[in-house]
Amino acid sequence: VSRDTHAVDPDVTAADPTLRIGAAAERAGVSTRTLRYYQEVGLLEPSGRSPGGDRRYSEADLERLARILRLRDVMGFDLDRIRVILAADDRILELRSEVRAGVSQTRRREIVHEAIELNHHQRELVREKLQLLQAFNDELEATAERYRAKADELGVTIVEP
Amino acid sequence: VSRDTHAVDPDVTAADPTLRIGAAAERAGVSTRTLRYYQEVGLLEPSGRSPGGDRRYSEADLERLARILRLRDVMGFDLDRIRVILAADDRILELRSEVRAGVSQTRRREIVHEAIELNHHQRELVREKLQLLQAFNDELEATAERYRAKADELGVTIVEP
DNA sequence: TTGCTCCTCACGTCACGTGAGGTGGC
DNA sequence: TTGCTCCTCACGTCACGTGAGGTGGC
Numbered sequence: 010v011s012r013d014t015h016a017v018d019p020d021v022t023a024a025d026p027t028l029r030i031g032a033a034a035e036r037a038g039v040s041t042r043t044l045r046y047y048q049e050v051g052l053l054e055p056s057g058r059s060p061g062g063d064r065r066y067s068e069a070d071l072e073r074l075a076r077i078l079r080l081r082d083v084m085g086f087d088l089d090r091i092r093v094i095l096a097a098d099d100r101i102l103e104l105r106s107e108v109r110a111g112v113s114q115t116r117r118r119e120i121v122h123e124a125i126e127l128n129h130h131q132r133e134l135v136r137e138k139l140q141l142l143q144a145f146n147d148e149l150e151a152t153a154e155r156y157r158a159k160a161d162e163l164g165v166t167i168v169e170p
Numbered sequence: 171v172s173r174d175t176h177a178v179d180p181d182v183t184a185a186d187p188t189l190r191i192g193a194a195a196e197r198a199g200v201s202t203r204t205l206r207y208y209q210e211v212g213l214l215e216p217s218g219r220s221p222g223g224d225r226r227y228s229e230a231d232l233e234r235l236a237r238i239l240r241l242r243d244v245m246g247f248d249l250d251r252i253r254v255i256l257a258a259d260d261r262i263l264e265l266r267s268e269v270r271a272g273v274s275q276t277r278r279r280e281i282v283h284e285a286i287e288l289n290h291h292q293r294e295l296v297r298e299k300l301q302l303l304q305a306f307n308d309e310l311e312a313t314a315e316r317y318r319a320k321a322d323e324l325g326v327t328i329v330e331p
Numbered sequence: 332t333t334g335c336t337c338c339t340c341a342c343g344t345c346a347c348g349t350g351a352g353g354t355g356g357c
Numbered sequence: 358t359t360g361c362t363c364c365t366c367a368c369g370t371c372a373c374g375t376g377a378g379g380t381g382g383c
């Protein structure tokens with residue numbers, strides 16, 4: 010396998026705004042292994058390769074990656090569920106380009122309707138998660154309150170901000 | 171290995187309020203394998219065994235399990251981090267029993283102080299997670315708002331409750 | 332030549348899932 | 358005997374981590 014000619018700048022040349030895997034991984038805060046794995050399982054295909062065979066990640070790729078990581082870390086979804094959600098995202102992009110290409114008023118209404126449904130479904134999932142976290146937080150707050158009362162009773166100066 | 175005598179009731183007898191692994195797992199919504207694994211890695215030791223060798227889970231065990239599962243599912247912690255938090259919990263219980271056994275006013279103040287610190291640390295972690303989720307939710311809400319505007323523009327009847 | 336980043340295997344790990352084969356009382 | 362739940366191995370899986378061995382341009 011012949012290699013890349015990263016001539017001027019090691020990461021980005023004036024002609025090529027894409028990132029190599031190392032820079033992309035660093036920007037996203039993951040390992041290069043994670044990026045290769047996401048490609049292996051078909052979650053995130055780098056939009057190109059350099060002549061030398063190096064993966065090239067575009068800004069759009071990085072946005073998709075950020076979305077994957079939020080779904081993974083914040084929502085705690087496994088990659089199969091994330092794949093489903095990304096499919097919905099892709100569907101939205103598809104509808105958007107359909108609209109841009111020019112389409113009937115009726116069709117536009119249908120499209121907006123579908124987009125609203127997809128968005129609504131995702132918000133439901135986030136809302137459920139938020140409620141669980143809120144409940145957990147409330148529990149801890151209640152415990153904190155009990156401690157504060159105890160501290161007050163004992164005349165302890167409360168150090169907490 | 172000789173086996174258990176689950177004489178009257180398959181799960182709970184009048185004399186023994188503990189649960190066998192199957193019932194405990196069902197109540198907690200996990201598999202029996204998960205319970206055996208948590209024992210294997212030292213996260214949750216069943217408080218007893220029946221003469222036949224069956225694991226016996228008490229109410230206290232189930233509470234500890236529920237705590238583990240919330241830390242796992244809501245906070246997304248791995249078992250090593252959960253182990254650390256449980257150690258703090260155990261420390262609180264220790265302090266509490268120390269107080270119950272009777273202890274000086276000065277010592278009680280120290281104990282309340284330590285308990286407040288442990289609780290504060292846990293609330294910090296939850297607060298971080300909550301902020302991430304809130305940001306994610308806000309993003310989805312903003313998208314929803316854009317869709318609503320589009321729908322309004324197109325004269326689509328909004329179906330969302 | 333040395334240092335750097337990239338490449339493709341490929342084995343290791345964590346948190347379990349999933350049988351395999353066997354036991355003990357209704 | 359059949360059905361049920363339990364037991365202990367033990368191999369499989371998901372989402373990567375971590376070298377192993379090699380390439381290509383400063």
